[in-house]
Amino acid sequence: MTDCQEGEGAKTPMELYERLSVQGDKVRSLKTAKAEKAEIDSAIQLLLKLKTDYKQVTGQDYKAGCPPSENMNVSDNGPAADGTGDEDSVDPWNVSTTNAKGVDYDKLIVRFGSTKIEKDLVDRIEKVSGQKPHRFLRRGIFFSHRDMHQVLDAYEKNKSFYLYTGRGPSSEAMHVGHLIPFIFTKWLQDVFDIPLVIQMTDDEKYLWKDLTLEECHRFTLENAKDIIACGFDVNKTFIFSDLEYMGASPEFYRNVVKIQKHVTFNQVKGIFGFTDSDCIGKICFPAIQAAPSFSNSFPQIFGGRKDVQCLIPCAIDQDPYFRMTRDVAPRIGYPKPALLHSTFFPALQGAQTKMSASDVNSSIFLTDTPKQIKNKVINKHAFSGGKDTVEEHRKYGGNPEVDVSFMYLTFFLEDDEQLEKIRQDYSSGAILTGELKKILIETLQPMIAQHQERRKQVNEEIVKQFMTPRPLNFNL
């Protein structure tokens, strides 16, 4: 999907679907409010036009509450999409694929209607920031965006922006995959010298999980320590728990209500798949994840300004929240947030598997000892792309594209040349799986140890400082 703006850009199935949903609700309210016939008629005209477009693009009739199916023939994409067995399933609560290489991100970009981050954008980020681009950009780990060029345009004209990312504190246990958006966000904060807000969605976890409010809030404080240990600047960073901040900021709540007024159940049904059996808390939660995208949610930071551009680095599965946010923003007089999307962090068992905080062997946890790290990578857990015997491996080489250890090095090994050499040597069979794993272990052990060291330094005082609503130091 692209955003639901009239006449703007290509219309993907999802975008048309969501625009039809909004327009359908609009026609219904005009009729109920007994508006002028001319106004109703023109709204109906637009609705009919959208329905025609939808049918043309998808080959299906529009039906409210039924988002475009996986198997549609998308005419502007050439041949029919793959058969059912090969779809990737991506939403904020579930990510799954049948492909060992992981989700097909190019297809996802088309389906969601975002834009691939090409070399020209990476070069431009380098130019505007004056810094070598982060390895995540160089290696396509942050691979997709919305409106990043506009953010850079404005920055060049001295119109700055702020960062917004978040964490759903469903448990105390955080793993290395959780750090990816924070590592990247810290880099952005440093090179652009901009403020950052981090939302801890303890209310969301309470609504979705079998946890008490106290537990969710406790996880929030524990997770905050790990986040702070990534090295954020306390003078430019505000971390907040929904449960605390909602009850401390009338401006935040006002924005939540504004958003809730302009999003219907049909829309969230279409975007998130909610049903009539869902509790009303889940149904209205998306507005809470949307609200930090608007700068007047943080009057203590932005002085009541509502027009400060927001940039959201997040994993691609969070995009539905922000498609909804971008659709609502112009209707309530706010600028749309821009986005940078990252790929998923593969589970140790392989890239089709979703990493799970409850499965200790599915990832490297931030609390793991050097020994545990070694065991997890070596013993059975890290999926290997190598051949079954040394002879075969020497002959045919390994497959770095499905090898989880190699994938992890892509995330964590800074040196491009070294990484490339490893890729070549592994593909040729020059190095064995065991050697590859050794390199990974030796990369991860110090990284985790240093994280634990920094985390030890984060006491309750420091957490409180980060989590207190206050002005931040920056130039806007």
Next chain:
Amino acid sequence: MKALVGPDTHSSDGDGHGSEESGLCVKKMTDCQEGEGAKTPMELYERLSVQGDKVRSLKTAKAEKAEIDSAIQLLLKLKTDYKQVTGQDYKAGCPPSENMNVSDNGPAADGTGDEDSVDPWNVSTTNAKGVDYDKLIVRFGSTKIEKDLVDRIEKVSGQKPHRFLRRGIFFSHRDMHQVLDAYEKNKSFYLYTGRGPSSEAMHVGHLIPFIFTKWLQDVFDIPLVIQMTDDEKYLWKDLTLEECHRFTLENAKDIIACGFDVNKTFIFSDLEYMGASPEFYRNVVKIQKHVTFNQVKGIFGFTDSDCIGKICFPAIQAAPSFSNSFPQIFGGRKDVQCLIPCAIDQDPYFRMTRDVAPRIGYPKPALLHSTFFPALQGAQTKMSASDVNSSIFLTDTPKQIKNKINKHAFSGGKDTVEEHRKYGGNPEVDVSFMYLTFFLEDDEQLEKIRQDYSSGAILTGELKKILIETLQPMIAQHQERRKQVNEEIVKQFMTPRPLNFNL
């Protein structure tokens, strides 16, 4: 059908968002407690809704087979009960219909044309006398306030009962005996009522719950919280947040002018208090976790086209029923009994609240329901804030009051003086007499007027004169008191703070 207006505790002035919500069929409900009391159709329906959701979640969560099976057994039993009582099959999302044969009520309910329609946004009836409250009590499953309860209130409070109780204006309740039981054992309670600030213009009907609540505060010496649902009005009306908040502050002045004790009263705007109280928000989230869309669909008639703000709003009107929403007042205690005086059209919010309360470990709030305040044009007519002649506004001058009563108050008199002297007038449909029922304190005087009007001894014009002479000083005094309420005083009432009382 033409609509009535309610005294509008939390609801709109009655010109509400009207037609987009279909006037809900009147429902018959008791609380949704297992094994508790008679099971009315609506109660069964709502219990089935909760149980159906429970079975679905157990299955999704892949719970133990034994657990799923026993939940299914209960579901099937409830479905059988439902069919037995209503003669219809249970269907999710379809509350019991109007025309069902309710077997334990004898003959079939009245035909479609005679139903009263009552929900928080719409009240309408075809009957000139107004809504049939006895039928409504049966349908909602509340309990009529009989003489014995009024006598008991007198005994426990040590005061003559308020005229609203004496005259059946507060006519229905839930759990009031329990409240009195606890009070007698020195376990006190607090009051909770509210207003939906949809406009600056308040009329005399809006004051009814506040007049009664003040009386309760005085005779029982208890704290009171008053919720101003500015967020609700923003969600339902074509208003800005600023307008809704402004109406809140203006309406608060009229409410304060009713004479509440500043040391025992907390008035709060949702927009302000939500952003000032993590405990309030926590309770809202707790309630929202335990109420499904199916349930609010059944209770309030929400649909898929409704915005998500409306769908989750009921939890916000529920939250003040729980004392730990106000830690500054109750020190974090969650077990203080709550009593909610409100118009009967607000009952759906609190049926939902009473259903949720035990599931989240809180006591159920008790309720006292009032009848609706008739529009000048007659008890079937919809009172409207945009029609200045449909009621007496708190800003009306003595002259305006006189004109409105004389010109617009629906008369139960006969067409000619001769006929009136011969046959008498009908006080039951005469709006001026109805207003006197609300505002004339002296029972004997009121009864004499009733008799004289019924016999034709007094004419409509004389009746109206009595009303005018009752209303003019009342409104003038209100305006005088309101003038004394400055921004400081409003701020004082609206600041979260401890209150003085004994609990």
